Amino acid sequence: QVQLVESGGGLVQAGGSLRLSCAVSGRIFSSYAMAWFRQAPGKEREFVAGISWSGERFYYADSVKGRFTISRDNAKNTVYLQMDSLKPEDAAIYYCAANARGLYYVTTPDEVDYWGQGTQVTVSS
Numbered sequence: 001q002v003q004l005v006e007s008g009g010g011l012v013q014a015g016g017s018l019r020l021s022c023a024v025s026g027r028i029f030s031s032y033a034m035a036w037f038r039q040a041p042g043k044e045r046e047f048v049a050g051i052s053w054s055g056e057r058f059y060y061a062d063s064v065k066g067r068f069t070i071s072r073d074n075a076k077n078t079v080y081l082q083m084d085s086l087k088p089e090d091a092a093i094y095y096c097a098a099n100a101r102g103l104y105y106v107t108t109p110d111e112v113d114y115w116g117q118g119t120q121v122t123v124s125s
Helices: none
Strands: 002-007 009-011 016-024 033-039 048-053 057-060 067-073 078-083 092-099 119-125
Touching: 002 009, 002 092, 016 033, 016 092, 033 067, 033 078, 048 067, 048 078, 057 067
Parallel strands: 009 119
Antiparallel strands: 002 016, 016 078, 033 048, 033 092, 048 057, 067 078, 092 119
16 A cells, blocks of 8 residues: 655745655655645645656646756655745645556646645745
8 A cells, every 4th residue: 555645834924935745655666656736725636746757857837837846765755845935826735646557747636546645835925
């Protein structure tokens, strides 16, 4: 059973930074495409950032390009989301996601095999 556990959420002022982490159980983490999604109240879950299983390709939603950075450490079975220049509209529950079916990258919820429980990010104006 694959488990994803997020951490690092919290309250930050607009313009500030947070770093989310997602620890993944499983012996073949290096073969999982990973991604971060978020969901604000009353809105659908949306893609934020993705990283290929190789760690060589990155994908970002237009709304976070230039501000967020996704990375992974396969030795630690962990994926990160560095969030800088945060805006009030970035406030949401952030979910870590994994595809274990061999996809090179993940950008839609349909491609996700495993979800984390989510971590709350609140941005004050």
